[in-house]
Amino acid sequence: MFFKKRIEQSEETPRQQEETPSALDTLRSKVEDAQLPHQVMEAVTGELKKLEKTDSAIAEYSVGFNYIELVLALPWNKSSQCKLDLARAQSVLDTRHYGLSQVKQRILEFLAAKTLCSKAKQTILIVDDEEIARANMEHVLRKEGYACYCAGNGAVALEIMAQEDIDLVITDLKMERMDGIELLQHINRISPEIPVIMVTGFATVSSAVDALKKGAAHYLGKPVNLDELRQTVKDVLEKKLFVQMGKGPILCFTGPPGTGKTSVGKAIAEALQRQFIRISLAGLRDEAELRGHRRTYVGALPGRIINELKRAGVNNPVFMFDEIDKIGQDFRGDPASALLEVLDPEQNVHFTDHYLELPFDLSRIMFIATANDLTKLPGPLLDRMECIEFSGYTEKEKLKIAQQFILPRQLKVAGLSKSNVHFSSEAVSRVVSDYTRESGLRNLERQLADICRKIAMMCLKSSGAQDEQVVIDAQAVSKMLGPRKFHREAAEANPQIGIATGMVWAETGGEIISVEAALMPGSGTLLLTGSLGEVLRESAQTALSFIRSKTEEFGVSENFFRSADVHIHFPSGAIPKDGPSAGITIFAALLSLLTRRPARRDVAMTGEMTLTGRILPVSGIREKILAAKRAGVQLVLLPLANKEEVEALDFDVTEGVELRLVAHASEIIESLFARQSFILAQ
DSSP states (O other): HHHHHHHOOOOOOOHHHHHHHHHHHHHHHHHHOOOOOOHHHHHHHHHHHHHHHHOTTTTHHHHHHHHHHHHHHHHOOOOOOOOOOOHHHHHHHHHHOSSHHHHHHHHHHHHHHHHHHHHSSOOOOOOOOHHHHHHHHHHHHHTTOOEEEEEESSSHHHHHHHHHHHHHSESSSSSSSSHHHHHHHHHHHHHHHEEEEEEEGGGHHHHHHHHHTTOEEEEEEESOOOOHHHHHHHHHHHHHHHHHOOOOEEEEEEEEETHHHHHHHHHHHHHHTOEEEEEETTTOOOOHHHHHHOOOOOTOOOOOHHHHHHHHOOOOOOEEEEGGGOOOBTTBBBBHHHHHHHHTTTGGGGOOTTTTTTOOTTTTEEEEEEEOOOOOSSSHHTTTTTOOOOOOOHHHHHHHHHIIHHHHHHHHHOOOOTTTEOOHHHHHHHHHHHHOSSSSSSSHHHHHHHHHHHHHHHHHHTTTTSSSOOEEEEHHHHHHHSSSSSHHHHHSSOOOOTTTEEEEEETTEEEEEEEEEEEEESSSSSESSSSSSHHHHHHHHHHHHHHHHHHHHHTTTTTTTTTTTEEEESSSSTTTBOOOHHHHHHHHHHHEEEEEEOOOOOOOOOOOEEETOOOOOOOOOOHHHHHHHTTTOSSEEGGGGEEEEEEEHHHHHHSEEEEESSBGGGGGGHHHHHHHHHHHHO
8 A cells, every 4th residue: 555655646646736836937928027127037947957857856956957947136227216206315415314415415425416317408329321310310409499410421430429519329220431330339339328329220130139139238120210219219318327327425524422423314215206225234354245156156145225216115225234334354254345346336236146146226326324433444434425524413403303303202202291391491401401312312202201101100100190281301300310511621620730731532532531641750651551552652752742842831840851751641542542633632632741730621622633743633622612502611622724614614603602713833822821810810
């Protein structure tokens, strides 16, 4: 009975196979129906033929089967239909984000340029050795609103293309001096973006097919049907225009955490009516995660870029590489170098995934990268991106954002009604100034969420209080959040000898630092502590040498360094520090120490100092001023070379603080020690 049962099963299997199509037959029909590019179709057809000769029980069968399914699932020709509407885009950006005018302006400029391109008059070059044929096509196309040029052969056509901006070429196949095929090859070499329509006689269909294989956009038979000519030209130019419109800039949003870089990317996708894809590159170490594994490896998979495009189903999304400055590097490759091909407009037209092994066009994708610190990016990668800086928010901007966006969202999360809970402006300002100290908004949102949860708890504990009006003022904030977490150290600290206030820039935005200097008996040694980098150490040596060279001018003893050691310390020793912008602050601390004059703590400064005392420009001016305002600084000393950047700052940034530009180190003395007599009198 055992052997008989096996025979019956083997007899039934062919009948089941005849009634139900196999998976291979289904795959074959999908390949036949798919409108794939010529090169891709050839590769898939070859892979399908291999599968037909391979036993389905072999591991290579499933590898090939999955490969074909991936190729069929990719959006080779499917794109989102983007409608360019400047008013709608601006409305979306303004609704989603407050401020960020520079970022919004850049996106609207991109849309404006694409809109003008779509409305520009297009130019067609007609190449035919028959004058009557040229005249007929020119007459029809001019009536359609196109600008036309005519040439009798390919050589003349190339001369015209060298002088004029041509959008489309219509050429005859058979001509003297240079025929249509030669002209097509020249165009593909010098201007591959220009489509070519080939006109051929009915007897040369094989030549027309050959022309299509060599890159022609379409072909028409002779005698040319003028209605067909109109429609073909319209379709080809619309397709070309759609491809051009899809090509977007490669942007890099850089700035402190919590300033809205990722959320702005989502708003851009919504404004452009495209799908949004986000990949976090933080900690990425394996190059194969981007480019995929070769199919020779067991368990090979395509890279994340191809996988995300397959999931999106379109070839022109907004694609964000988040935290691009935190990419790792080890023996498995360098992912940052792999991104060079993706983010280079000249190379990403033919991006090749190791698993796919077929060129995929990424030029229609709008790439956006985000980073906190651009200095960690390789130079070649940074050169391929247009950097847009996201600076920190002012207190007024934080107040507006909290009232318009954060509070409504957190009230809804806590189950509270906006009509029953009201936050006064003083309450939000108290949270901003006393409980947060950041360039972004994340801690502000956490503190406001904490208050909303406490209000929800109060409503539940008091019966019937859900519908009562709740008003949160500054005193209520102090009761709910406890003692304030941050103090305005610059405004509240007394002037001291040997301590100066400086401004620096870090990944988290602008910061205020105190540079401390001390003098002690010794043998003329300069001691530097506080996890300082090489550049910062050299800045300290430069400041000390400058004072020693000008002892008489500054009223310092000439021999002070012979029998004494100078110790300069930067607090927060666990945090590495480097950069040239603290040079003027070190000079101020040393001068206060050596002249025994207390330095004002509400005066903050930044600037690189040379050996002759010149103050050189520095970066991050806006962030540093905002950090000074948060610390209660009254006067900010900046390099004169940054004058244009200072003048371009908004009033919200400079309000409440005095800015003074200096070109030489000696110019800070009056501002630094102006209140000496008052301090000594106290």
